[in-house]
Amino acid sequence: MFFSQQQTAYQHLSHLDWLEAEAIHILREVAGQCSNPALLFSGGKDSICLLRLAEKAFRPGRFPFPLLHIDTGHNYPEVIEFRDRKAAEIGERLIVRSVEDSMQRGTVVLKHTDEPRNKHQSVTLLEAIEEHGFDACIGGARRDEEKARAKERIMSFRDEFGQWDPKNQRPELWNLYNARSHKGENIRAFPISNWTELDVWQYIEREGLELPSIYFAHTRPIVYRQGAIVPVTDITPAKAGEEIVDLQVRFRTVGDITCTAPVISDADSLEKIIAETATTTITERGATRLDDQASEAAMEQRKKEGYF
Amino acid sequence: MTHPIEDHGLLRLLTCGSVDDGKSTLIGRLLFDSKSILADTLHAITKTSQRRGMQDVDLSLLTDGLQAEREQGITIDVAYRYFTTGTRKFIIADAPGHEQYTRNMVTAASTANLAIILVDARKGVLTQTRRHSYLAHLVGIPHLLVAVNKMDLVDFSQNRFEEINRDYLAFAEQLGIREVQFIPLSALNGDMVVERGDKLNWYQGQTLMEILETTPSAQRRHAAPFRFPVQYVCRPQDASNPRLHDYRGFMGRVESGSIAVGERVTVLPSGLSSTVKAIELGGEALADAATEQSVTLLLADEIDISRGDMIVKTGELPTQTKQLDATVCWLAESPLDQARTYLIRHTTRDTKAKLADIAYRVDVNSLEKQTVNQLAMNDIAKVTFKLAQPLLVDAYAQNRGTGAFIVIDASTNNTVGAGMIS
Numbered sequence: 001m002f003f004s005q006q007q008t009a010y011q012h013l014s015h016l017d018w019l020e021a022e023a024i025h026i027l028r029e030v031a032g033q034c035s036n037p038a039l040l041f042s043g044g045k046d047s048i049c050l051l052r053l054a055e056k057a058f059r060p061g062r063f064p065f066p067l068l069h070i071d072t073g074h075n076y077p078e079v080i081e082f083r084d085r086k087a088a089e090i091g092e093r094l095i096v097r098s099v100e101d102s103m104q105r106g107t108v109v110l111k112h113t114d115e116p117r118n119k120h121q122s123v124t125l126l127e128a129i130e131e132h133g134f135d136a137c138i139g140g141a142r143r144d145e146e147k148a149r150a151k152e153r154i155m156s157f158r159d160e161f162g163q164w165d166p167k168n169q170r171p172e173l174w175n176l177y178n179a180r181s182h183k184g185e186n187i188r189a190f191p192i193s194n195w196t197e198l199d200v201w202q203y204i205e206r207e208g209l210e211l212p213s214i215y216f217a218h219t220r221p222i223v224y225r226q227g228a229i230v231p232v233t234d235i236t237p238a239k240a241g242e243e244i245v246d247l248q249v250r251f252r253t254v255g256d257i258t259c260t261a262p263v264i265s266d267a268d269s270l271e272k273i274i275a276e277t278a279t280t281t282i283t284e285r286g287a288t289r290l291d292d293q294a295s296e297a298a299m300e301q302r303k304k305e306g307y308f
Numbered sequence: 309m310t311h312p313i314e315d316h317g318l319l320r321l322l323t324c325g326s327v328d329d330g331k332s333t334l335i336g337r338l339l340f341d342s343k344s345i346l347a348d349t350l351h352a353i354t355k356t357s358q359r360r361g362m363q364d365v366d367l368s369l370l371t372d373g374l375q376a377e378r379e380q381g382i383t384i385d386v387a388y389r390y391f392t393t394g395t396r397k398f399i400i401a402d403a404p405g406h407e408q409y410t411r412n413m414v415t416a417a418s419t420a421n422l423a424i425i426l427v428d429a430r431k432g433v434l435t436q437t438r439r440h441s442y443l444a445h446l447v448g449i450p451h452l453l454v455a456v457n458k459m460d461l462v463d464f465s466q467n468r469f470e471e472i473n474r475d476y477l478a479f480a481e482q483l484g485i486r487e488v489q490f491i492p493l494s495a496l497n498g499d500m501v502v503e504r505g506d507k508l509n510w511y512q513g514q515t516l517m518e519i520l521e522t523t524p525s526a527q528r529r530h531a532a533p534f535r536f537p538v539q540y541v542c543r544p545q546d547a548s549n550p551r552l553h554d555y556r557g558f559m560g561r562v563e564s565g566s567i568a569v570g571e572r573v574t575v576l577p578s579g580l581s582s583t584v585k586a587i588e589l590g591g592e593a594l595a596d597a598a599t600e601q602s603v604t605l606l607l608a609d610e611i612d613i614s615r616g617d618m619i620v621k622t623g624e625l626p627t628q629t630k631q632l633d634a635t636v637c638w639l640a641e642s643p644l645d646q647a648r649t650y651l652i653r654h655t656t657r658d659t660k661a662k663l664a665d666i667a668y669r670v671d672v673n674s675l676e677k678q679t680v681n682q683l684a685m686n687d688i689a690k691v692t693f694k695l696a697q698p699l700l701v702d703a704y705a706q707n708r709g710t711g712a713f714i715v716i717d718a719s720t721n722n723t724v725g726a727g728m729i730s
Contacts, residue, residue, distance in 0.1 A: 012317040012525050013600055015397040019318070024602035025561040028539040032615045032656060056590035057559070057602070060552055061542040143388050150387040157721075166385070170723040171411060171639045173418040174712045175561070176653055180721040194399055196390050 016203055023050075023191035024057040025175060026154055030136050030189045031057075031064040033179040037136035037189070038128075041067040041094070043075075043083035043212055044254045046140030049192060049200055052207050055090065065138070066093040070124045072117040073100040074235050074257045082212040097128040114235075116259040126162045129186055136179060136187040144196045154193050160184040197252070198277050205270040217250045217268040229261050316396035319525050322416050322449065323402055324440035325426030330457045334426065334495035335389060335400060338517075341502040342391045386416045396521050410443065410672055410686040411639045414726055417447035418712070421525050424516075425454050429462045429492070433475045439672045441476075445485050446635065446688070446728070448708055451523050452488045455516065460494040464507040483675070491516055530599040532707045533624035534565030534573075537655035538617045542604060557588065557604040558613055563655070563709030565621070567605070568596035572622040575611055576700050581622050582609040616657035618700045618710075626700045626710055631664070632693040633730040634704075636683070640717065640724035644683035650724070652693065654713040660696035661715070667691065690730075704728035 013021065030037050039054060041047045054063050067087055071080070087094035099117050102108040107127065108120045129137065143150050153169050155177045170178050179187045192200070204211065221232040223242040229249065230236060235257050238244050249262035250273070267273045325331035389400040401416035403409065417423065423444040427437055444452055454476055462468045469492045480488055491500060492511055499505030502517045514522070542557035567573070567584060574581045586606040587594040597603040605619060613619075620626065632652070638644050644663060652661040667690040668677040683689050704711030715725030 014315040015318040015392075016315075017317075018600060021561060021600055021602040025539070028559050028561075028602070029656075032540045058540075058542065059591040060546075060555060061544045061557070064540075144390050150389065151385045169385075170721075171415045171726070172723070173415050173714055173726045174708065175419075176655075176712065176714045178653065178714065178716060178721065178723045180716065182721065194388070194390070196392070196397075198392065199397070 016199065016206060019192070019195055019199055020053065020056065020203070022175075022194065023053045026177065026189060026191040027054055027057040027138065029155075029177045030138055030179060030187075030191075033177070034136040034181075034187065036132070036134050037065040037138060038068040038095070038132065038134045039063070039065050039138040040069070040140065041083065041087070042069055042255070043079040043086065044140070045200055045204060045211060045215060046142065046192060048086070048209055048211060049195075049203055050138065050140045051086065051090065052203075052209055053191060063092050066095050068095045068097070068128060068134075068137070070121045070128065071096050071098045071100075072121060072256045073098055074117055076212070076214055076254060076257060078214050079212045079254050082210075086210075095128070095132070097124050097131075099124045102127060114258065116256055118256045118259050122162060129162070134186065135181055136189055138189045138191065140192055141190050142195050142197075142200075143193050152190065152193065154190055155179045156188040156190065157181065158186045158188060160186075162186065164188075198274070201270065201274045201277050205274060212254065214251050214254060214262075215273070217248055217266050217272075219246050220249050220262065221245070222247050222249065222262070229264065231257070231262060233257055316521060317525055318397045318399065319422060319520060319523060320399045320401065320420050321422040321424060321520065322413075322420035322444070323400060323424045323426065324413065324444065325424075325436075325457075329426040329428050330495045331402075331426050334424070334455070334457065334493075334501070335402060337495045337498055337501050338398075338400070339389065339391050341498065341517075342393055386412050393517065393521060398520060410439075410688065411637060411726075413440065413443050414447055414637045415639075417444055417449055418726065420447075420449050422451040422453060422520070422523050423449045425452060427454060427456050427472060427476070429456050429458045429465075429468055429472065432472050433479070435673050437476070438479060438675070441480065441485065442483055442670075442672060442675060443688075445483055448704060448728070450528055452485060453516075453519060454488060454490045456490065456492045457495055459492045459499065459508065460497055464492070464494075464499075466510045469511075489513075489519070491519065529564040529707065529709060530566065532564035532702070533626075534567050534621045535563040535626065535655075535702070535707065535710050536560050536567065536605065536619040537563060537657070537710075538613055538615055538619065539656050541614060554610075555606075556610070556613075557606055558619065559602075559604045560619075560656070561602045562597050562599050564599055564707050565624075566596060566598040567621070573605075573607070573619050574622045574625065575607075575613055576618045576620060576625070577628060577698060578611070578613075578617070580609075580611045582607040582611055584608075616655075618655065618657075626702050628698045628700055630695045630698045632661070632695060632699070632701070632713070632727065634691060634693065634713070634727040635730065636689055636691050636715070636725050636727045638683040638685055638687045638689070638725050640722060641685050642717075642724075643685075644725065646681075649718075651716040651718045652695065652699070652713050652727075653716060654699045654701065655710060657697075657699060658716075659699060661693045663691060664694045665692040691727075693727075701729050703730060 099108055099120050102124045108123050153172045157170055158164055181187050221244050222229050223238045223244055232238050232244055248266050250265045250267055251262045267276050323331050387402045391398050401420055403413040403416035425440050456469055456472050473490045492508055493500035499507055500515050504515055538558050538560050540559040542559055544552040544555050546552035569584050569587055571584050573584055584605060585608045587597050588604045646663045650661050652659050669680045669687055669689040702710040711729045713727045714723050717724045
């Protein structure tokens with residue numbers, strides 16, 4: 001056997017324990033290096049993991065940062081209810097800033113009224129960063145989500161316009177993270193960079209984490225539109241001529257209603273979701289994000305503009 | 309099956325080589341054969357391949373992430389890829405092979421436990437092979453694996469494979485590389501990657517995937533003395549809860565070794581000693597903690613400890629020094645300036661630092677030592693730094709966690725250098 005002469009009694013960490021230990025280390029580095037961070041919490045599954053990791057990192061103390069949600073106003077009510085209840089349950093401060101407020105201020109201008117608001121979150125996020133003087137924002141983005149993210153740093157530097165310059169990122173070596181920034185600049189910290197969608201589901205199961213109900217299979221009215229499954233809601237009504245059907249679906253990712261689609265599934269438990277995730281043939285974003293399909297470079301472009 | 313029966317943890321590996329060596333094809337093969345490439349991703353690269361007039365799917369497109377790179381057809385930065393075999397999770401750091409990207413390879417190598425060094429069976433050991441091996445060895449990757457690829461183009465010849473092994477070992481010895489493994493394969497056809505195939509029957513060793521699944525991950529650091537740099541101090545100061553009123557938790561990640569409740573520890577730089585009263589994670593008690601675990605330590609005595617301090621076992625002290633002799637890789641476009649003061653970050657401690665001396669620069673191609681008075685991007689050199697505050701260090705060869713540092717330019721806050729303590 002290869003390398004057998006080096007084997008010792010060392011019991012390595014399981015992959016989830018290793019990922020957890022790394023994420024806790026990153027969260028504590030943000031707390032140790034930055035003076036005023038915030039943790040982005042949307043009620044989605046990735047940020048639910050972040051919340052548990054922050055509990056592991058900082059309890060019995062309080063979190064050294066508030067929770068922040070940039071609300072497009074187009075979120076599923078189950079998720080918003082969950083967000084508020086969860087924040088209250090763990091006793092941490094939740095700040096909500098809304099894209100609709102930015103629209104009223106005139107800093108977000110929609111091209112047309114039913115335009116997806118996802119990309120406009122960047123504006124509201126930058127306004128919240130400025131208002132509160134945050135020097136770091138902790139987010140639940142993962143490198144496996146999308147090609148442009150595969151080269152993202154764990155501590156990602158943004159200039160004062162919130163811009164990500166892929167050619168000007170700090171080299172990141174060992175576990176020596178550089179979260180330094182000048183006033184007005186910002187660090188985006190991604191503690192679960194090295195997690196995959198499957199890791200997230202496995203961690204949720206292991207930790208017994210509660211999720212908004214729409215992550216599990218349920219019956220929902222939908223229409224088929226250009227090959228995608230579009231949920232029928234007040235915000236996204238059926239168009240003339242479209243046939244509404246009731247379908248058993250679940251969400252793999254939850255975000256702005258206008259650009260997040262469910263997948264057909266009868267997985268009504270974590271065990272079934274994990275089994276489906278392990279054997280799926282379509283990427284998370286490919287299946288569910290209507291906004292990334294525009295071009296291969298769509299995410300890179302949005303990140304350059306300040307998106308997470 | 310939703311739960312793996314065994315969990316072999318996680319292995320971080322690095323692939324070195326250029327597109328010509330079939331590196332991207334090999335990564336594509338690993339992802340593809342472990343079913344980590346999903347249909348829509350495959351569809352996207354198939355379309356791109358067709359648009360560029362290629363007949364076969366170019367698996368290298370999987371690893372070229374950014375638009376700028378896709379346009380130029382080169383990889384300019386380290387990309388991270390993930391796959392799992394059901395029993396183990398893998399993180400591949402994919403660094404470009406070009407000479408001018410030494411810094412990217414050093415970056416990618418810094419977190420890797422195994423390096424796959426690709427050699428084209430037709431071309432044998434090249435300058436590039438030497439450069440990659442030198443850097444992998446320099447950065448202390450514990451396991452080096454030379455993959456002799458494109459065996460299909462040399463008729464799967466055992467003689468050719470053994471010839472390359474001999475050539476490689478001759479120069480590996482000069483570098484002081486003591487342990488290296490060899491494997492013949494064809495990434496294009498998949499021989500010896502996941503499946504053995506039927507063309508390399510003279511090879512009795514494990515397939516690439518078997519090697520990846522069984523290589524130990526962190527045992528070297530585990531055998532080293534206990535090192536616990538303090539990241540953050542938890543003081544809830546909760547007057548209503550008597551347990552939390554005097555609670556002082558020292559939070560960090562075990563860089564090396566292990567610790568158990570009841571053991572004697574010394575806090576540095578103060579030198580004060582105490583006993584470990586409790587080890588916790590998220591408020592739950594643990595009996596002990598080992599390498600790579602993030603935990604909270606509580607001590608029996610009230611000692612003033614803050615971020616940047618280090619907790620070690622009494623009697624196993626690191627070196628306290630205001631001078632660093634180190635091998636440095638310069639990462640920034642602006643050269644290392646002898647007149648300037650930089651910031652050095654080592655574990656959780658920062659100190660101001662000035663360059664005192666450049667002993668020599670190493671030419672990464674010829675491995676020749678050269679006299680220079682300035683360091684430019686991608687240079688590797690033996691240097692000495694003077695420090696404003698003492699650091700608590702071990703030799704990098706003994707301990708990656710307490711032997712590594714980064715150099716920060718305080719005016720831009722950029723990370724401009726990477727250092728390994730001698």
